[in-house]
Amino acid sequence: xxxxxxxxxxxxxxxxxxxxxERSRHRAESAKTASPLSRxxxxxxxSGRRAAVxxxxxxxxxxxxxxxxxxxxxxxxxxxxxxxxAATAADTESKVAFEKILVSAMPAPASVxxxxxxxxxxxxxPAEEKAAEAPAAAPAPAPAAAPxPAPAPAPxxxxxxxxxxxxxxxSQLGNYGWAADQMQCLGTLWTKESDWKTTATNPSSxxxxxxxxxxxxxxxxxxxxxxxxxxxxxxxxxNYVKERYGSPCDALNFHYANNWY
Numbered sequence: 001x002x003x004x005x006x007x008x009x010x011x012x013x014x015x016x017x018x019x020x021x022e023r024s025r026h027r028a029e030s031a032k033t034a035s036p037l038s039r040x041x042x043x044x045x046x047s048g049r050r051a052a053v054x055x056x057x058x059x060x061x062x063x064x065x066x067x068x069x070x071x072x073x074x075x076x077x078x079x080x081x082x083x084x085x086a087a088t089a090a091d092t093e094s095k096v097a098f099e100k101i102l103v104s105a106m107p108a109p110a111s112v113x114x115x116x117x118x119x120x121x122x123x124x125x126p127a128e129e130k131a132a133e134a135p136a137a138a139p140a141p142a143p144a145a146a147p148x149p150a151p152a153p154a155p156x157x158x159x160x161x162x163x164x165x166x167x168x169x170x171s172q173l174g175n176y177g178w179a180a181d182q183m184q185c186l187g188t189l190w191t192k193e194s195d196w197k198t199t200a201t202n203p204s205s206x207x208x209x210x211x212x213x214x215x216x217x218x219x220x221x222x223x224x225x226x227x228x229x230x231x232x233x234x235x236x237x238x239n240y241v242k243e244r245y246g247s248p249c250d251a252l253n254f255h256y257a258n259n260w261y
Contacts, residue, residue, distance in 0.1 A: 158228035162196035165210055165230040172234065176242050186248035189255055190237070198230040211237030 169190075170183045193212040194200035201208050208216035209226070210233045219226035222236035245251035245261070255261040 156225060156228040158198045159230075160197040160199055161230065165196045165198070165234060168231055169234050169238070172238055176238055178247055182248045185252045186241075189248060189252045189261065192255065193261075196230075198228065198233065209233040211240065213237070213240075 166187060169186060170180070173180060173182055173186075190196055190210055193207075194210050196210055198210060199208075200210065200212065202212060202214075205214055206216070207214040209219065210230050211219075213219045213226075213233070213236065216227065219233055219236040222239075223229065223232035226232045226236070241248055241251045245254060251261050
């Protein structure tokens, strides 16, 4: 029994070569048309180009993710054909979103520059609000009441004090050059006339006061209070005795002879 061995044929070299027409077809193909993204990024400066590319890539990724979420099937299980259809729709939507992003990323027309308002400037407030915020004017003070007139001074009251009147007369004798013994004659004279009372009045003649002046107004030359002040009356009486009789004793003697002086 003989053992058969399989016959191994040597491999032949491949004779398949690229046809000249196919090579010429690749060489004849024109350069691919530049995409809107490449045109947009080419128009930007270096730093702006990189920022635009990054922003666009982020927007595309977000759009693809959103499209993928929107295309996820609601049923727990889907067929392979449904998955391919969803992927195709997502791809289409991502391309549309990408084109929209490119359009929106195109440089906007130059905007008119507006200078910022100074922080010191405050917006004008309505006149009504300003009027409401203004403090109310203080009411005018009431006119001060006119001061009440001062009460009229009470009229002086005459005081009859014979002892005080005699003491005052004795103290004034020296001013007229009289000795102290003249006081005895003066005391007798004016006791007969008025008892040394300030308000003594003669009912028949109207003579008044300690010295019985007639009329009483004669004593006004010695002071306006001649009706109430025995000192004023005595000052006038001593001067009268001095001028008319020379001394109190001489005046008393005349009184004895005439019952008046």
